[in-house]
Amino acid sequence: MLLLKDIRDTPLLWLLVLVPVVLVAEAVRPDAHTLLFVLSVLAIVPLAALLSRATEQVATRTGDTIGGLLNATLGNLTELLIALAALRAGQYVLVKASIAGAIVANSLFMLGMAFLLGGLKHHVQDFNRNSARLQAGLLFLATIAILVPSVVGEPDAGAASAKFTQTLSASLAVVLIVTYGLGLLFALKTHGEFFAAAAHGDEHDEQWPMALALATLAGVTIMVALVSEIFVESVQQAASTLGLSPAFVGFVIVAIVGAAAEMVAAFSAARKNRLDLSVGIALGSASQIALFVAPVLVLLSYVLGPSPMNLQFWPGAIAMMLVASLTAALVTNAGRSAWFIGFLVTVVYLIFALTLYLLPPRVS
Amino acid sequence: MLLLKDIRDTPLLWLLVLVPVVLVAEAVRPDAHTLLFVLSVLAIVPLAALLSRATEQVATRTGDTIGGLLNATLGNLTELLIALAALRAGQYVLVKASIAGAIVANSLFMLGMAFLLGGLKHHVQDFNRNSARLQAGLLFLATIAILVPSVVGEPDAGAASAKFTQTLSASLAVVLIVTYGLGLLFALKTHGEFFAAAAHGDEHDEQWPMALALATLAGVTIMVALVSEIFVESVQQAASTLGLSPAFVGFVIVAIVGAAAEMVAAFSAARKNRLDLSVGIALGSASQIALFVAPVLVLLSYVLGPSPMNLQFWPGAIAMMLVASLTAALVTNAGRSAWFIGFLVTVVYLIFALTLYLLPPRVS
Amino acid sequence: MLLLKDIRDTPLLWLLVLVPVVLVAEAVRPDAHTLLFVLSVLAIVPLAALLSRATEQVATRTGDTIGGLLNATLGNLTELLIALAALRAGQYVLVKASIAGAIVANSLFMLGMAFLLGGLKHHVQDFNRNSARLQAGLLFLATIAILVPSVVGEPDAGAASAKFTQTLSASLAVVLIVTYGLGLLFALKTHGEFFAAAAHGDEHDEQWPMALALATLAGVTIMVALVSEIFVESVQQAASTLGLSPAFVGFVIVAIVGAAAEMVAAFSAARKNRLDLSVGIALGSASQIALFVAPVLVLLSYVLGPSPMNLQFWPGAIAMMLVASLTAALVTNAGRSAWFIGFLVTVVYLIFALTLYLLPPRVS
DSSP: OHHHHHHHHOGGGGGGGHHHHHHHHHHHOTTOHHHHHHHHHHHHHHHHHHHHHHHHHHHHHTOHHHHHHHHHHHTTHHHHHHHHHHHHTTOHHHHHHHHHHHHHIIIIIIHHHHHHHHHHHSSSEEOOHHHHHHHHHHHHHHHHHHHHHHHHSOTTSOHHHHHHHHHHHHHHHHHHHHHHHHHHIIIIIIOGGGGHHHHSOOTTSOOOOHHHHHHHHHHHHHHHHHHHHHHHHHHHHHHHHHTOOHHHIIIIIIHHHHTHHHHHHHHHHHHTTOHHHHHHHHHHHHHHIIIIIHHHHHHHHHHHSSSOOOOOOOHHHHHHHHHHHHHHHHHHTTSEEOHHHHHHHHHHHHHHHHHHHHSOOOOO | OHHHHHHHHOGGGGGGGHHHHHHHHHHHOTTOHHHHHHHHHHHHHHHHHHHHHHHHHHHHHTOHHHHHHHHHHHTTHHHHHHHHHHHHTTOHHHHHHHHHHHHHIIIIIIHHHHHHHHHHHSSSEEOOHHHHHHHHHHHHHHHHHHHHHHHHSOTTSOHHHHHHHHHHHHHHHHHHHHHHHHHHIIIIIIOGGGGHHHHSOOTTSOOOOHHHHHHHHHHHHHHHHHHHHHHHHHHHHHHHHHTOOHHHIIIIIIHHHHTHHHHHHHHHHHHTTOHHHHHHHHHHHHHHIIIIIHHHHHHHHHHHSSSOOOOOOOHHHHHHHHHHHHHHHHHHTTSEEOHHHHHHHHHHHHHHHHHHHHSOOOOO | OHHHHHHHHOGGGGGGGHHHHHHHHHHHOTTOHHHHHHHHHHHHHHHHHHHHHHHHHHHHHTOHHHHHHHHHHHTTHHHHHHHHHHHHTTOHHHHHHHHHHHHHIIIIIIHHHHHHHHHHHSSSEEOOHHHHHHHHHHHHHHHHHHHHHHHHSOTTSOHHHHHHHHHHHHHHHHHHHHHHHHHHIIIIIIOGGGGHHHHSOOTTSOOOOHHHHHHHHHHHHHHHHHHHHHHHHHHHHHHHHHTOOHHHIIIIIIHHHHTHHHHHHHHHHHHTTOHHHHHHHHHHHHHHIIIIIHHHHHHHHHHHSSSOOOOOOOHHHHHHHHHHHHHHHHHHTTSEEOHHHHHHHHHHHHHHHHHHHHSOOOOO
16 A cells, blocks of 8 residues: 555656556567667666665564674665666676766766756755765775776787686675775774764655565566666667667666666755755765776676676766766765856766767677 | 056057058068967967956956856857867867867966965965855866767777767757756856856956947957967967977967966956955866867767767876876865965976977877 | 984984885895886885985084085985986886975875874964965965976877977976075074974984984985885886876875875974974975976986876866965865865875776876
């Protein structure tokens, strides 16, 4: 009942009807790549929203620490599931593009649109600059960390270099996951007060019973996994039909689709003049991609992928990630925002997206 | 009378006598490239000062909004006129160097010298860090925006890449001009209070009659255009005679000559302990080059130039522009300045200029 | 007596016994490269600590200005002596790696560990953000300055480019040393109040007689020079035996050994909740490497080296130096620290070290 009521009250969730549609379409017309691509993209959006709601519900019921842990770990579950489907299919260009794209989309598009939407309603918005700076600092360091193999490794060098990049990527993945664990200890145990605003998100919602929450979490995870599978199978053909490069699909479409649920939350908080929450969601989610999702994918590629995946990104992606994390640091530095700042940050994102859209496809 | 009084009171304007000299010299000795080059550079400086004064006078008479618009749009008119002359002559290396050089000269040399000159008179100077951060953030984002084609495009790739870079540059130019328009809306209409210090510049001056102001504006614009023409015709020969590379001429000489009038204003404000105004002029002018002058030149190249111009800069220019905008963000961040900070920022500019001076000329 | 008492009270100084050991070992077994390498590294650590103590003692006795000058100039004497030994041996890769490594180790490892060690004892540590920002700004500008030849010069270009890089490096060295001199004027004469915390370091210590302090300073300098000689002679053979690349040895081992004494001081200040002092030592020492040690080495290479040394670094070193100075700016910006921030900064350093450790040795 509660679940149905939630669905009825949230127009976004009406898109859930597309989930059976895409599964049926896949069975009946497995070759209609473009149709399957569009349907699966549209079906993932409400699933991601539901996934994030179920995670929150489970988190509320399990006490502060475990709940925080769940929220933090499952916050980017959709991105992770899509990337896993691409990983299993060996589409490493898509996986890497979606990692880079998620960091850039979170720290430019989500942050910029939150500033813009909030600024259109409120003349000037102030937020806690100390926690914003701390989170921007974490994001910058996390971005630097995952970029080390790209900057130091040389793509054109021979086998020695490839082996070096792989060893470095794997070692780095372990270091990043340990760092992520300590970061959770910091955020949930020793210094929770810095992240307080972000933690007490949407407490006004009705609570679901534990069984419902867990069942939804499990069920929706399976559905996201299934739809992601269809998405990844159809994306390459569909992209070439629609004239899109795999870089654009991974960097822009997967990233925005995967982060749709967080975006809704961040934008709604900005409209309510709670920019602390928006900044926390945007920067926190971007940091999590770098410190958790990316290294988990590297390690899982040893088990699930056709060959180990490294963390070497193409130069444009490196530049965009660096710019995104520096921009996030510079614009949150003042602790104050107005609509044009949000517009400008969003424009930088749109310029990146435009560039990838225009980029001639290449053999990679 | 007022105009003559202004000229008499301002030693810089005595150089106006060089304007007829250069025009006569061009008619009599069209081959004396080095002489014409030196004379035209010296003649542009007082014209730029007069142009900026006439613009202010027209702006004062036309009310806050239109006046602000005029001030903002014509603030870099000299740079635009010089670049246009170079554009018509198809000297795109010079055009691009003058764009990059103007951004770097404004955000390093003008800012640094203002800090240094102010700091030699005042022990410590405080300025409004919030509006400085906002302007530094705008400048950083504007710089990133015009650098996207350089970072993503590959100079050595074939025709597909050249077409991509051109399409991207043209699309980007449109996006930047729209952004610039919204920025004016922000600065003049919705959030004028952030830019208040910069707007109320030199209100102590005597007012000119409207007819005088408009006539001066029109007449001086034509003279700047004529002298720029001579400058551009003579620069290549003169530079090779003087052993200067086109990059050095565009990046250093054109940029400093074009910004001479704003520099006088920024330095004088710094000496009067009004660093808010200096920072506003320096960073505002740099942002305007990126968001307005550069895209206007790209679009006009379709009409006026021998072939469309793109926004691809050479790697050294990219590095210098990024460093300049990051430096501006870092040094204005504290909202406090002292002489050595200004010295250091100026030294970074001088090192850039020295590098371009020493750089062996290359076939480009 | 005082000297012996100091040695007895400081366990680190017990390692001084290794100084005669390494000198004897060199005479008896000149071919035991690995042994000599390990012994000389271990012997330099207590010598550096003693050198820094003697410098402080002389400085205390010679009044504020000369004392400050001495402290500032001799603060990185150990790094300078090691680099000089490498310079005379013509090992420019090692010299450059130790310059880059010292900047990175000071601004990432020393700062990060100070934040971490301080944060493990104190929940949140506040420090003066204004002087931290000023010092981070100086460090950023100093880093940019020494990186100009690397960014503009092209390693693969021909003789014209090599000559250009050399001329630029030498001119730059002169500019940097003049800048350093003016920086001392700023820090010691005109604006000492910004650096007050760092100046009044360890005043609780007993004072040595002037003769003892000067004699120790002279004697230890000679010993460091002798041991550095042995270190440089043995390092290449030992590194290849131990499987370490010269880049790793210079960048990590030399940098940390050379800075050991300052690290002890910075960490101890952090534990005492005097982060201002830690930040001052870490960033000040990094700036000094860029503005003083590096240009002095370039100029001395004309006299002492087999051929002039330039300031062109390999791309990975450029990236690491830029990241280090940007990170220092970002993390000191908030004026507040907690353990995880220190951990994260340290992790970035460790990732850099790990990368250099894994890097396959190349012909350079």
